[in-house]
Amino acid sequence: MxxxxxxxxxxxxxxxxxxxxxxxxxxxxxxxxxxxxxxxxxxxxxxxxxxxxxxxxxxxxxxxxxxxxxxxxxxxxxxxxxxxxxxxxxxxxxxxxxxxxxxxxxxxxxxxxxxxxxxxxxxxxxxxxxxxxxxxxxxxxxxxxxxxxxxxxxxxxxxxxxxxxxxxxxxxxxxxxxxxxxxxxIFDSSAAVDGLKQILWGLFKKMVIADNCAEYANLIFNNSSDYSGSTLVLGAFFFAFQIYGDFSGYSDIAIGTSRLFGFNLMQNFAFPYFSRDIAEFWRRWHMSLTTWFRDYVYIPLGGSRGSLYEKIRNTFIIFLVSGFWHGANWTFIVWGALNAIYFLPSLILGKNRKNLDVPAEGNRLPSFREAISILSTFILTVFAWIFFRVENMSHASSFISGIFTKSLFSMPNFTQLEGALTLLVLIAGFILIEWKGRVGQYAISNLGVKRSRFFRWSMYILIILSIDIFGNTSEEIEFIYFQF
Known part of the structure; x- marks a missing residue:
């Protein structure tokens, strides 16, 4: 169901x-x-x-x-x-x-x-x-x-x-x-209302962001040999928001539904695309799995104790196991290994626990240095997602080699570009809302709490209308992580 x-x-x-x-x-x-x-x-x-x-x-x-x-x-x-x-x-x-x-x-x-x-x-x-x-x-x-x-x-x-x-x-x-x-x-009306809000936001992530991104990501990835480097980059970008909207959307609905019945589940995503380094990304992405591997695999292996070699060994083991957990394909293992390589500089320099606070906490915008860190971390993550999405290693090789050509600097060219531009506007609005609500458990948990009831209800109605207008309500699309 x-x-x-x-x-x-x-x-x-x-x-x-x-x-x-x-x-x-x-x-x-x-x-x-x-x-x-x-x-x-x-x-x-x-x-x-x-x-x-x-x-x-x-x-x-x-x-x-x-x-x-x-x-x-x-x-x-x-x-x-x-x-x-x-x-x-x-x-x-x-x-x-x-x-x-x-x-x-x-x-x-x-x-x-x-x-x-x-x-x-x-x-x-x-x-x-x-x-x-x-x-x-x-x-x-x-x-x-x-x-x-x-x-x-x-x-x-x-x-x-x-x-x-x-x-x-x-x-x-x-x-x-x-x-x-x-x-x-005991029934708690405030918890139930908060749960309904989180369910609503999860449905928006899934039906408006993830499902629309899936349409273009599938088109580009499934026909990657036909497209320019810039179009392939756009496909990887769409997949990055597809998997985030899809999986974190599921978690939001799950946590919100649990609150309707008086249960509190752990937070599973904490705005990972605002991370300033890969170590922070993995503290914010699929947190229940990350902490599971940390407590039951990484720490028993010795964790961050011991020699530098042992730290590096344990890091690779945990990322390779995490990759293999996701699927029986070498692409997932390479994805895990790539993230381990990303993680190594922070580990070697002892900076893997550096960014523990909220990005740009107390400020409307990140500093220039934070913005560069967030952007570079996001680019590395999007590149790694290519291995997560491709069918096999041969597809990964052709997809990546197709990016690094002269066509990378051309305008993306595919038949549904107009619809893709509309989706980019929706993603920009989504990012803005996520940024505004990055301090909360989910993006709209505290959004508008200091405003009037009319403002808050207008916001909820706008989200519902967005789901109705932009969401694929005619087709029930499965969540990506069902296959894992």
Whole structure:
């Protein structure tokens, strides 16, 4: 079920009504309703994968209980390994089986020992990369004794399958989200209104910015050999805003929807395109995944402690793993490696924790130095996104070589240029609103709070009209991160 669909527009009010008006005095019933609603929400794509998420939930629930009872260090480690093998095993089979098989066949062919093996027609379960990491966080934290194991099966199942963030995050930690299922929720009208505002902004990002950018990005990337260098740059620019509007839009809708039910999820995006260096970008982009890898992979490897070689090694490992998490393609691994290379100067010079404040905090505009830093970081990021979008390494090579030609300095030339210019104006307005609201949790969270109610409602109505006029309301377009 898509957030930007008629199905969800009917589904959400029904669940909301049952949750607050039918089961409001019974916490267990509310949690059970969330489980049922979440399984309906997830099964809307393919009911066959419900067994997969149910089995993953059962395994980690039982392992958590055993970890709570077991005191022997080696047995506890064995239980954790079972959890890791089950979760990563499922993820590896569905997402990476064909990738490893293809590369295995290629390696033997190069060595002069061709082998025959058939790939499988595997359907990737929606959201598997997200909920496997969420359940793993529970097992690991219980193993580390940071969290008491739960015996409340309904609450744990609701935590794993919580429908607002089930498919594309944020990847919630058990230490943050699970305890919220134990506490009685009281309807908070101010939180609900704030949630509706965030949902509205998320829909704007998705339907007005991301979906329109997708149209031109797809046209240019899918026919890249036909276009000039300047047009290819425009395509990469459109993809940069497509993936940001699409993914951060999903997170906004997920967080906003959660607030309607009395839950607080972590912020997943913090205006990443205003970052002044790559280290800051990764503190602001897909924060739930970045911090997950930091806490469960990077720090156990030694983090930023140890020799310079160890710091560089750990940095490359974390970025390569992050790239591979996104997809079974060498392009994602190169994308991760490129970001690691971007990150190295800050790490080597000890400046990777330099920009921790809000860009141009307290000022309307950035200083000249900040503006140059923001622009250069954005350009590096857009270039890296090329590897994220192309079909394969051959496509990446031809796309990039097509940019660095004399045609880079010509005017972009493709049939839908007029529509693209209109979209550029929309993006400029979007950037302005994001810049004005960069201090908040999301762009319009505090926008207009000191103005009259008429001004605020006019702004909301204008956003709704923009979605109706510029959004692709006739077609339900999936979110990019569903494929990951």
């Amino acid at each position: 898509l957030f930007n669909s008629l199905d969800f527009a009917v589904f959400l009010p029904i669940v909301f009504f049952l949750y607050w008006f039918v089961f409001k005095n019974n916490l267990r019933s509310q949690n059970l309703l969330i489980v049922v609603a979440s399984y309906v929400f997830y099964g809307w794509w393919d009911w066959r994968f419900l067994a997969l998420i149910a089995f993953s939930t059962l395994v980690d629930y039982l392992i958590g209980i055993e970890l709570g009872k077991e005191g022997d260090r080696f047995k506890r480690r064995g239980l954790l390994i079972i959890s890791i093998l089950v979760n990563i095993g499922f993820l590896g089979f569905f997402k990476y089986y064909n990738f490893f098989l293809d590369n295995f066949i290629t390696a033997f062919s190069i060595a002069g020992m061709p082998i025959k093996a058939n790939t499988l027609n595997i359907i990737l379960p929606v959201g598997i990369s997200f909920y496997t990491f969420q359940t793993l966080s529970y097992s690991i934290d219980v193993y580390r004794r940071k969290l008491e194991p739960t015996r409340d099966w309904i609450s744990f199942t609701a935590f794993v399958s919580f429908f607002p963030q089930l498919v594309a995050g944020p990847i919630e930690r058990a230490t943050n989200l699970l305890p919220q299922f134990y506490k009685k929720r």
